[in-house]
Amino acid sequence: MKVLIYNEGVHEKENPEIFDTYPGGIHGYLKSFIETEDITVETVTLETIDKINDSLLEETDVLIWWGHKAHNDVKDETVELIHKHILKGMGLVALHSAHHSKIFKKLMGTTCNLKWRHDARERLWVINPYHPIAKDVPETILLEEEEMYGEMFDIPQPDEVIFLGWFNSGEVFRSGCTWQRGYGKIFYFQPGHETFSAFTKPEIQTIIKNAVNWACPIRNKKEIICENFKGLE
Amino acid sequence: MKVLIYNEGVHEKENPEIFDTYPGGIHGYLKSFIETEDITVETVTLETIDKINDSLLEETDVLIWWGHKAHNDVKDETVELIHKHILKGMGLVALHSAHHSKIFKKLMGTTCNLKWRHDARERLWVINPYHPIAKDVPETILLEEEEMYGEMFDIPQPDEVIFLGWFNSGEVFRSGCTWQRGYGKIFYFQPGHETFSAFTKPEIQTIIKNAVNWACPIRNKKEIICENFKGLE
Amino acid sequence: MKVLIYNEGVHEKENPEIFDTYPGGIHGYLKSFIETEDITVETVTLETIDKINDSLLEETDVLIWWGHKAHNDVKDETVELIHKHILKGMGLVALHSAHHSKIFKKLMGTTCNLKWRHDARERLWVINPYHPIAKDVPETILLEEEEMYGEMFDIPQPDEVIFLGWFNSGEVFRSGCTWQRGYGKIFYFQPGHETFSAFTKPEIQTIIKNAVNWACPIRNKKEIICENFKGLE
Amino acid sequence: MKVLIYNEGVHEKENPEIFDTYPGGIHGYLKSFIETEDITVETVTLETIDKINDSLLEETDVLIWWGHKAHNDVKDETVELIHKHILKGMGLVALHSAHHSKIFKKLMGTTCNLKWRHDARERLWVINPYHPIAKDVPETILLEEEEMYGEMFDIPQPDEVIFLGWFNSGEVFRSGCTWQRGYGKIFYFQPGHETFSAFTKPEIQTIIKNAVNWACPIRNKKEIICENFKGLE
Numbered sequence: 001m002k003v004l005i006y007n008e009g010v011h012e013k014e015n016p017e018i019f020d021t022y023p024g025g026i027h028g029y030l031k032s033f034i035e036t037e038d039i040t041v042e043t044v045t046l047e048t049i050d051k052i053n054d055s056l057l058e059e060t061d062v063l064i065w066w067g068h069k070a071h072n073d074v075k076d077e078t079v080e081l082i083h084k085h086i087l088k089g090m091g092l093v094a095l096h097s098a099h100h101s102k103i104f105k106k107l108m109g110t111t112c113n114l115k116w117r118h119d120a121r122e123r124l125w126v127i128n129p130y131h132p133i134a135k136d137v138p139e140t141i142l143l144e145e146e147e148m149y150g151e152m153f154d155i156p157q158p159d160e161v162i163f164l165g166w167f168n169s170g171e172v173f174r175s176g177c178t179w180q181r182g183y184g185k186i187f188y189f190q191p192g193h194e195t196f197s198a199f200t201k202p203e204i205q206t207i208i209k210n211a212v213n214w215a216c217p218i219r220n221k222k223e224i225i226c227e228n229f230k231g232l233e
Numbered sequence: 234m235k236v237l238i239y240n241e242g243v244h245e246k247e248n249p250e251i252f253d254t255y256p257g258g259i260h261g262y263l264k265s266f267i268e269t270e271d272i273t274v275e276t277v278t279l280e281t282i283d284k285i286n287d288s289l290l291e292e293t294d295v296l297i298w299w300g301h302k303a304h305n306d307v308k309d310e311t312v313e314l315i316h317k318h319i320l321k322g323m324g325l326v327a328l329h330s331a332h333h334s335k336i337f338k339k340l341m342g343t344t345c346n347l348k349w350r351h352d353a354r355e356r357l358w359v360i361n362p363y364h365p366i367a368k369d370v371p372e373t374i375l376l377e378e379e380e381m382y383g384e385m386f387d388i389p390q391p392d393e394v395i396f397l398g399w400f401n402s403g404e405v406f407r408s409g410c411t412w413q414r415g416y417g418k419i420f421y422f423q424p425g426h427e428t429f430s431a432f433t434k435p436e437i438q439t440i441i442k443n444a445v446n447w448a449c450p451i452r453n454k455k456e457i458i459c460e461n462f463k464g465l466e
Numbered sequence: 467m468k469v470l471i472y473n474e475g476v477h478e479k480e481n482p483e484i485f486d487t488y489p490g491g492i493h494g495y496l497k498s499f500i501e502t503e504d505i506t507v508e509t510v511t512l513e514t515i516d517k518i519n520d521s522l523l524e525e526t527d528v529l530i531w532w533g534h535k536a537h538n539d540v541k542d543e544t545v546e547l548i549h550k551h552i553l554k555g556m557g558l559v560a561l562h563s564a565h566h567s568k569i570f571k572k573l574m575g576t577t578c579n580l581k582w583r584h585d586a587r588e589r590l591w592v593i594n595p596y597h598p599i600a601k602d603v604p605e606t607i608l609l610e611e612e613e614m615y616g617e618m619f620d621i622p623q624p625d626e627v628i629f630l631g632w633f634n635s636g637e638v639f640r641s642g643c644t645w646q647r648g649y650g651k652i653f654y655f656q657p658g659h660e661t662f663s664a665f666t667k668p669e670i671q672t673i674i675k676n677a678v679n680w681a682c683p684i685r686n687k688k689e690i691i692c693e694n695f696k697g698l699e
Numbered sequence: 700m701k702v703l704i705y706n707e708g709v710h711e712k713e714n715p716e717i718f719d720t721y722p723g724g725i726h727g728y729l730k731s732f733i734e735t736e737d738i739t740v741e742t743v744t745l746e747t748i749d750k751i752n753d754s755l756l757e758e759t760d761v762l763i764w765w766g767h768k769a770h771n772d773v774k775d776e777t778v779e780l781i782h783k784h785i786l787k788g789m790g791l792v793a794l795h796s797a798h799h800s801k802i803f804k805k806l807m808g809t810t811c812n813l814k815w816r817h818d819a820r821e822r823l824w825v826i827n828p829y830h831p832i833a834k835d836v837p838e839t840i841l842l843e844e845e846e847m848y849g850e851m852f853d854i855p856q857p858d859e860v861i862f863l864g865w866f867n868s869g870e871v872f873r874s875g876c877t878w879q880r881g882y883g884k885i886f887y888f889q890p891g892h893e894t895f896s897a898f899t900k901p902e903i904q905t906i907i908k909n910a911v912n913w914a915c916p917i918r919n920k921k922e923i924i925c926e927n928f929k930g931l932e
Contacts, residue, residue: 087577087620089829109573110647111553113692123403127384129924130788130882135917139385151360151397152372154553154648154691159623164384164397164405172358172397172405181576182620183829218834225620225828226579320810320853322596340808343881344786346925362691363555363649368684387786387881387924390858414809415853416596451601458595458853459812589869593850605851617826617863618838630850630863630871636822638863638871 004060008067009045011194062091065098087182087224091215096192115150121168122146128162133210147193185215240299242278244427295324298331320415324448329425348383354401355379361395380426418448470526474533475511477660528557531564553648553690557681562658581616587634588612594628599676613659651681703759707766708744710893761790764797786881786923790914795891814849820867821845827861846892884914
């Protein structure tokens with residue numbers, strides 16, 4: 001399996017302390033626990049985003065996306081290309097503030113707006129314990145520090161809600177959701193603020209690794225659905 | 234529209250202070266805010282449950298169910314009869330501990346187990362604000378005292394989740410859910426402990442009244458689906 | 467209630483026989499059976515599409531869309547505007563080849579491709595007979611002539627599938643589906659080819675009128691979800 | 700993985716020609732293509748149904764059910780036992796007329812009625828081609844002879860509809876559906892009449908083998924959800 005991790009990498013420049021929590025930056029750190037003998041991982045950042053082209057995506061099984069401050073700096077052509085490959089079967093794992101990325105909003109068809117606040121304590125609850133993404137995950141996970149993302153979350157009804165988030169500040173959130181678009185599987189996961197340490201928790205790593213396996217296409221990516229249909233003229 | 238309210242009425246006997254919160258008992262109190270010129274309401278309790286028969290259910294559009302301590306005292310024949318009428322189109326609004334009633338479990342096919350604890354503070358959140366049951370309901374409702382019901386809630390995936398509950402003790406819950414069974418619409422709503430006062434809150438009353446209107450059958454209740462199908466010889 | 471009907475009106479110019487089936491064109495004919503004392507209907511075509519502006523959409527409860535040959539002639543700005551108003555609560559009824567309209571694809575996030583063929587006989591089946599859109603609709607409707615639209619239909623999993631289409635040529639189709647996007651309700655309905663006569667059938671008219679009522683927003687259209695959320699900086 | 704196949708085996712006694720199509724009876728034939736080095740298969744019939752007990756089900760990962768004429772001869776205690784093990788995680792693959800088995804109806808909470816007719820030609824369509832059960836399955840499968848099962852099918856809204864059935868006699872059907880109940884995965888699949896030969900087709904065998912793999916529990920079967928919750932007293 002081939003995984004491609006995009007992390008915009010802008011926070012890392014402004015706030016080098018991120019490297020204390022996440023050596024190698026968010027992309028490097030994600031790679032460090034995802035890569036195995038069977039899973040090859042490549043990373044790109046906003047600086048190197050031009051590496052994302054048709055042939056790289058053709059061989060990518062799952063794309064992981066972390067972005068926040070520079071969503072608008074991702075070119076529309078790049079978004080179109082990624083969209084095409086997701087519809088052909090490439091999986092997408094959208095982490096934390098990727099809810100406002102161009103590609104996620106294009107797939108959802110909504111604003112993907114939500115409520116937010118800094119500095120909350122979160123408790124994740126599994127409400128779909130038989131889902132592959134919840135395999136070996138305890139029924140609840142405490143995150144001592146996490147950014148609050150709260151309902152109403154402006155998303156299409158998920159195919160599956162796997163995790164609900166509870167915040168000490170009084171809010172709730174659909175923190176782990178799946179959707180199918182074309183042949184592609186999509187998982188959105190809320191934890192993962194750049195200066196807290198969610199990705200270092202073994203349970204969170206288990207979820208992300210499960211998600212990568214789940215999102216991997218079950219068939220060869222050959223075409224988009226009914227793509228030989230050329231229009232109605 | 235004709236509404237039938239079942240409240241087992243056992244708590245009221247053991248703890249007459251309930252009448253301070255809910256004059257007329259839970260059933261009487263529910264009736265007081267549901268009944269209008271257009272909505273006739275009848276009530277039964279465990280003591281008078283034999284009033285529930287085929288002809289009463291035939292003319293009932295929506296059944297409201299509140300039970301807790303005496304689920305097992307409801308006869309299986311009564312449950313079968315109610316089940317038949319729900320499949321024919323009678324709506325069901327299952328309140329609070331009705332999650333463990335025989336009729337609700339029969340409709341769900343699962344245990345309907347959940348976690349619980351006394352004495353919590355709850356905050357309800359609307360996550361489906363365009364649903365008729367959420368009409369004129371604010372995006373969040375604070376219940377200073379409510380029993381905690383927490384996930385994992387052992388229910389089939391709801392057709393719609395309208396409310397999520399947040400509890401100060403750290404749990405979350407799918408507090409308002411809908412399902413279709415046969416021609417019948419079902420709404421489960423978690424608030425409504427016997428000694429707290431959820432039903433006195435105007436916002437909670439709005440939800441229950443909306444649910445009654447939503448659950449009312451849209452067609453004459455004539456038959457269950459494909460009931461002329463007599464089996465496969 | 468205010469309904470706005472868009473029909474591109476291109477077929478009518480090329481093939482005036484359409485007026486024999488649909489006096490006034492498709493838009494005029496739809497208006498003739500939708501308009502009532504309580505429902506005001508306005509129509510636009512591609513020629514007059516510039517009438518679609520913010521204030522017209524602000525007062526529109528439900529938009530009906532019929533397009534086919536000139537999807538690309540609808541400007542992106544117009545699509546953005548319509549999209550914004552749907553997210554704020556305006557309903558959308560997308561008819562027949564509107565599956566490939568820019569606005570429908572933007573809402574779905576997929577290609578909305580399908581299989582197709584001319585000159586089929588279709589039988590519609592109701593599989594959600596308790597849905598408001600199926601009210602007073604018989605369990606099956608025969609359309610002697612209709613264009614075949616067949617699976618695989620590249621759409622997100624619908625919130626509800628109300629109608630399935632059977633075609634004598636061997637295909638099936640999810641012919642009536644609903645989705646929620648933002649505050650807006652969306653109904654896609656497959657029958658309605660320009661030279662056949664589906665819209666003249668009373669049962670089809672009942673479905674479209676039901677859909678208009680169902681898609682009407684249940685709350686005042688004030689804002690999009692969490693629109694005061696200005697970004698994460 | 701351990702698979703248990705129940706086939707009531709009553710048709711085989713009345714109509715020995717079934718053995719021409721299905722050597723070993725339906726259960727024997729299913730076993731012949733499901734069993735592998737990694738999958739152990741045991742079979743029971745109505746005559747030997749008392750072999751189904753707590754310890755056999757404890758070690759069963761997936762139960763396959765084929766029944767038709769003798770649904771009522773399956774004891775309620777057996778049904779309760781199977782139900783408990785499904786809620787604990789045992790998968791269920793319900794084939795053809797198992798829609799009217801006691802266990803399937805108990806899980807669904809509805810009548811599971813449908814329309815039916817002998818001697819139809821069926822065409823199955825995949826509408827969920829990215830689902831593990833559709834892996835390596837062509838987009839359409841022709842069954843020259845199959846019993847017609849038609850909508851309206853009185854089932855709860857499936858979590859996923861994977862196959863739609865088209866019948867030359869004019870009907871459609873949700874021929875392959877999934878549901879989750881407790882920790883257990885359920886797949887219903889419509890083809891498989893006792894005197895036709897659906898199970899001999901490689902594509903149908905692929906579907907059933909995929910379903911067995913999909914329905915296998917992803918966690919150790921230890922308990923039902925919140926089973927330590929002992930009631931509200």
